[in-house]
Amino acid sequence: MNTHIDYQRIIRLGWKEYNSRREIADVEDLSVNVSTNKVFKLTLVDGGCLMVKVSSFGKFENFKDDHTIINVLANNLEYPYESFLSSSLMKDDELFLYRYEDTVADVWMVFYRPVRIAERLPKRLSDSQVRIFGREMAKFHVMCDRMAPVLPHSSKNLQKDIMQLMRNLENPEHTEQFRGNVDLIREQCNVFLENIDKLGFNSFPKIPVFVDWNIGNFSVREDGTLFSRWDYDWFRMSSRIMDFYMCSRVVSNIGDKTDFSYTATQLNEERFLMFLEEYHAIFPLTENEVRFIKEAYRFFILHYVISNGIYFFSDSYAKKLKTEAVEQYFPALDSVFDADVILRRLGI
Numbered sequence: 001m002n003t004h005i006d007y008q009r010i011i012r013l014g015w016k017e018y019n020s021r022r023e024i025a026d027v028e029d030l031s032v033n034v035s036t037n038k039v040f041k042l043t044l045v046d047g048g049c050l051m052v053k054v055s056s057f058g059k060f061e062n063f064k065d066d067h068t069i070i071n072v073l074a075n076n077l078e079y080p081y082e083s084f085l086s087s088s089l090m091k092d093d094e095l096f097l098y099r100y101e102d103t104v105a106d107v108w109m110v111f112y113r114p115v116r117i118a119e120r121l122p123k124r125l126s127d128s129q130v131r132i133f134g135r136e137m138a139k140f141h142v143m144c145d146r147m148a149p150v151l152p153h154s155s156k157n158l159q160k161d162i163m164q165l166m167r168n169l170e171n172p173e174h175t176e177q178f179r180g181n182v183d184l185i186r187e188q189c190n191v192f193l194e195n196i197d198k199l200g201f202n203s204f205p206k207i208p209v210f211v212d213w214n215i216g217n218f219s220v221r222e223d224g225t226l227f228s229r230w231d232y233d234w235f236r237m238s239s240r241i242m243d244f245y246m247c248s249r250v251v252s253n254i255g256d257k258t259d260f261s262y263t264a265t266q267l268n269e270e271r272f273l274m275f276l277e278e279y280h281a282i283f284p285l286t287e288n289e290v291r292f293i294k295e296a297y298r299f300f301i302l303h304y305v306i307s308n309g310i311y312f313f314s315d316s317y318a319k320k321l322k323t324e325a326v327e328q329y330f331p332a333l334d335s336v337f338d339a340d341v342i343l344r345r346l347g348i
Contacts, residue, residue: 005105011040011052014098014109018091022046037233042111051086054109057311060099062156066235067110068095069151073208076147081140084229088112118219118227124255130271132224134278137213137247140226141240142283144207151208154237158196158299162189165307177310181326185306188330192298199288199295204239211236211300213246215256233312234304241289241296248272261324262305264297264336273345280346287348291339298333301325 008027015024023045030051031038040052055063067088074085089096089111099108121129166189169182178185196202210217211234218229236242248266250256251274266272279285305325309318 005107007038007040007054007107010100010105010107011042011054011109013100014052015042015111017098018089018096018111022048027052041114049114050089051112051114052109053112054107056105056107057308060097060108063108063110064095064097065152065154065156066232067097069154069208069237070232070235071095072151073144073147076150077143080225081143083116084140084226086112086115086230115228115230118221120219121215121224121250122255123215124253125251125271127271127274129224130251130274131278133247133251134275135282136220136224136226137243137275138279138282141207141243144209145205145240145283148205148207148237151237156236158201158238158303159193161303161307162192162299165189165302168307178306181322184326184330185302188298188302192295192302195295195298196292199292201239201292201295204241204289204292206237207240209236209238209240209242210234211242211246211304213243213250215250239289239292239296240283241292242299244293245297245300247275251275262301262321262329264294264329264333267293267297267337268341273342276342276346285346285348287343290342290346290348293342294333294337294339297337298330301329 007029011027012024015022024042025045026041026043028041028043029038030041037053037055037057040054042050042052044050070085071088071090074087077084095110097108097110100106121133125133166186169178169186169189210229210232212231217231219227221227245267248269251269251271252266253269253271254266276285304312305318305321309321312318313321
């Protein structure tokens with residue numbers, strides 16, 4: 001996002017269009033500045049408090065689709081998840097979104113209610129916490145699976161994202177972004193598309209997945225059960241397996257680190273197997289879903305690191321992760337991940 005954009009003014013314009021009778025007292029920037037999306041706290045003169053997410057990443061239509069789906073999901077989730085997600089503001093009978101365009105900026109925003117935050121998981125989970133987290137993710141996925149039939153349609157899918165990356169590889173405007181690695185990236189895209197076809201990915205149930213399950217994006221109760229979730233930047237309707245890579249990082253032996261890499265080694269760690277045992281006991285996995293874990297990881301690196309890393313990470317970190325992807329992640333993937341280890345452990 002352009003640092004010269006006057007977000008305060010644009011947010012005030014958006015709020016005036018939503019409800020001109022309620023005046024803004026203060027707009028506070030709460031952005032952690034790890035992505036191009038920005039978050040603000042809106043305090044009203046009458047004491048009301050709201051959050052505002054402002055974005056210019058991707059397409060406005062995808063932003064609208066995602067937040068419409070999330071809002072319907074938030075309002076339909078049942079106990080114990082009825083307050084798990086934030087609900088966005090509606091005007092008339094539609095989600096209220098504001099888009100601002102001029103010669104400098106093209107940004108859009110959604111207003112939403114703050115979520116309550118309970119406890120944060122520790123940087124390194126105990127074995128007991130790993131097992132609780134596995135059960136909790138399974139229970140939440142079961143609820144999302146139940147809600148899937150009532151949710152609006154999403155136009156995004158994994159194949160479209162990978163095909164867009166492949167088109168970008170041929171675009172001279174993106175030469176610098178992929179410098180010297182076009183053939184390797186194209187090969188990985190083709191491997192992904194071939195393997196998901198073999199695994200029958202299109203027949204997998206599609207549910208709401210939030211993908212970025214790092215411990216800074218959700219809170220838990222004292223007993224470790226899920227309490228609230230925020231940061232919906234990587235949301236999509238897809239296979240539940242899309243959540244597993246970040247879950248493997250949450251439960252990994254190394255724990256949460258400020259200086260991080262996106263290696264695949266966590267996917268065959270004992271602690272991730274413990275997580276999967278608990279998950280599988282509640283919401284059983286199929287063989288092809290287990291084998292898809294590898295392709296979900298491949299997609300994660302291709303889409304969130306290679307294709308869009310410049311939007312999700314600082315410049316220096318985006319470069320670091322891309323270099324690691326082509327020099328380490330892809331070359332090591334076949335040797336560090338073995339689906340048969342998981343299948344044997346789960347008795348599939």
